[in-house]
Amino acid sequence: MFGCGVLGVSLVLCLSPMVSLEPCPCGGTPGTPGIPGPPGYDGRNGLKGEQGNPGMAMQSGMGMVQKGQKGDPGARGKAGKIGKSGIPGPAGVPGPTGPQGDPAEAEHAKSALVSAFSVRRATDVKPDRNTPVRFTNVITNINDHYNTLTGKFGCQISGTYYFVYHASSTLKNLCVSIMLDGQRLAGFCDxxxxxxxxxxxxGGLTVYVKTGQHVWLETDNNNGMYAAGERGDSVFSGFLIYAH
Incomplete structure (x- = not known):
């Protein structure tokens, strides 16, 4: 009923006319497993996959991501270049009044606002016409406001002054003018x-004089002024009444 055939070397098949497979009763004993072969080589890299779809934006409050800890400060960088000056800001509010200063020394405070002189002409030579009359012998000259070289009083303190002269003359008429920076303030003749x-x-007068202005005496052709010691003197004086 059955036919048996051998195919190949070690396979024995039993063929049934019913096309059914069953173990062959004439099969041999299984052999010993073979030695494992060496590991195979890595396969080639596969093709790059397509880009995935964008992930969903994390919404606030979802609690899916935890905030990490604060990192250590980085190293200090180099100082940058100085930028351009900005536009000046508006003036600030005035500050409070400072404390009162110490009082000035009495002598300095007094002399700072004092100006007075009296000078005498020490020659019997007639003065030059239309030029400052020089009085070279100093009687009083506080703060040196009168210049004996130029014959002029130089104002250092603006204020009201009184100027006066007393002049001796002999054998000639005398006309004296009190001058302020080239302007004739008043004239007197004998x-x-x-x-x-x-x-x-x-003659004398009171006049306001500013700092930097000069006052002096002049004569014209009637210049009989002289000084002869005991027989008479010619004196020019001036002093500050009050500063303002």
């Missing part, structure tokens, strides 16, 4: 008479 060849004249 004319000689035959019975009194020696005369004394005087």
């Amino acid at each position: 004319h000689m008479v035959s019975t009194h060849p020696q005369q004394v004249s005087s």
Whole structure:
């Protein structure tokens, strides 16, 4: 009923006319497993896959991501270049009044606002016409405001001053003008008479003088001023009444 055939070397198949497979009763004993072969080589890299779809944006409050800890500060970088100056800001509010300063020394405070002089002409030579009359012998010259070289009083303190002169003359008429920076403020004349060849004249005025201005005396052609010691002197004086 059955036919058996051998195919190949070690396979024995039993063929049934019913096309059914069953163990062949004439099969041999299984052999010993073979030695494992060496590991195979890595396969080639596969093709790059397609880009995936964008992930969903994390919404606040979902609690899916935890905030990490604060990292250590980085190293300090180099100082940058100084930028351009900005536009000046508006003026600030005035600060409070400072404390009162210490009082100035009494002597300095007094001398700072004092100006006075009295000078005498120490020659009997007639003064030059239309030029400052020089009084070279100093009687008083506080703070040296009168210059004996130029014959002019130089104002250092603006204020009201009083200027006056007393002049001796002999054998010639005398006209004296009080000048302020080239401007004639007032003039005084004394004319000689035959019975009194020696005369004394005087004149004075009060005037406001600014710092930097000058005051002096001038004569014209009537320049009979002289100084002869015991017989008479010619004196020019001035002093500050009050500063302002």
